[in-house]
Amino acid sequence: MEILIITGLSGGGKSRAASYLEDIGYYTVDNLPAEMMVKFADFCAGSSGRYDRVALVYDVRSGEPTDILIETLERLKASGVNCRMLFLEADNQTIVNRYKETRRMHPLQKKGESVEQAIRREREWMQPVRDHADFVLDTSALSIAKLRSELLDLFGQQGDRGGLAVNVLSFGFKHGIPIEADLVFDVRFMPNPYYVPELKNKTGLDQAVRDFVFSFRQTNDFMEQLEKMLTFLLPLYAEEGKSALVIAIGCTGGHHRSVAVAHELAEYITEEGYQVTENHRDISR
Structure with a gap:
């Protein structure tokens, strides 16, 4: 069993880090007091493998002395876990800017005190924890x-990095553009079966329709450029870290041209080595 304790400065990126780790299979628990971590570890150990990778987010909202967290960390390591x-940390100006963007108060900010004063106090408070961390990551830049x-x-x-999953979706403009689409291409310029x-x-899944759509030069030129x-x-x-991409191909009703083109495109992207799903939203309308 693996337990990762995520801690650091408020505004350092703990919540975002937890969400990414959840995406790759960690079971995450936010704002868990250190005093409960050992009991939670015992629970996970008896779960028959359901909680083999756990990420526990800890911050100053717990109000505990930091030495309790350090003692808990050492106890868990000593138990064989x-x-x-x-x-996670960032420079003062970056954290100030993040709080300005969210319009939230720093959890240690007192009445009449600036965010920067609260950050300095938190740095001092969390320094012993930082000294015991296995990894320190500055998220400023x-x-x-x-x-x-x-x-x-x-x-x-x-396998955690996986790859870009591509969903190729056909639709009809008269039924509306799919709100989940990242890229939208209009094929209404093609002759209409x-x-x-x-x-x-x-439909565009029938060979006769496909042969008709791809019998025109503009269709093949379009596919080549696309x-x-x-x-x-x-x-x-x-490379940018996008895990899913929706490519929507639209014609008037979503029965013929968009379906044929989407099907052809899905086959091409599959041959390029990507995970591809193919959907035809309006084919039966």
Whole structure:
């Protein structure tokens, strides 16, 4: 069993770090007092493997003396639990700016006191904890993607990085643009099989409709340019830390052109080595 204690300065990024760790399989508990950590570890140990990776977030809101947390850390390590502590911090100006953006008060800020005064007091208060931390991470200059990458480097297991999952979605504009779409492409410029009597009641998944749609030069030119663009974009999205991307292809009703193009595109992206799901939102409307 692995227990990771996430602590540090208020505004240092503990909540965001916990959410990333949760994404890679940690069971996270926010603001757990140190006095309860040993009992919680015993509970996890008896859970038949359901809680093998646990992240416990601890901060000054607990109101406990910091030596209790240090003693708890040592007790857990002495008991044979793989227990480590991550201390997150940032420079004073960065933390001040973060509190300004959220319009929240620092938990140690007293009436008539500035945020910076509260930060200085918290640094002194948390210094013994920092000294006992296994990892100290300064988040001042870290982007969201970089923080995620750092945490994966420190605590990820094989396969945690996974890869960019792509959902290729067809839709009809008359039913509205999918709100979950990251990229939207309009294929209404293509000749419409709806006006071909023998194709009207078929869909873009039928070979006859696909043959019709791809019999035109503009369709093939469009696909060539779209594939080039995605070959360029997808690695950049993955590098930035994006875990899921929704590509929406729209025509008028979502039955013919968008379905055929989405199906073709999903096959291409699969061949490029990405995890792909294919959905046709309006195909049965």
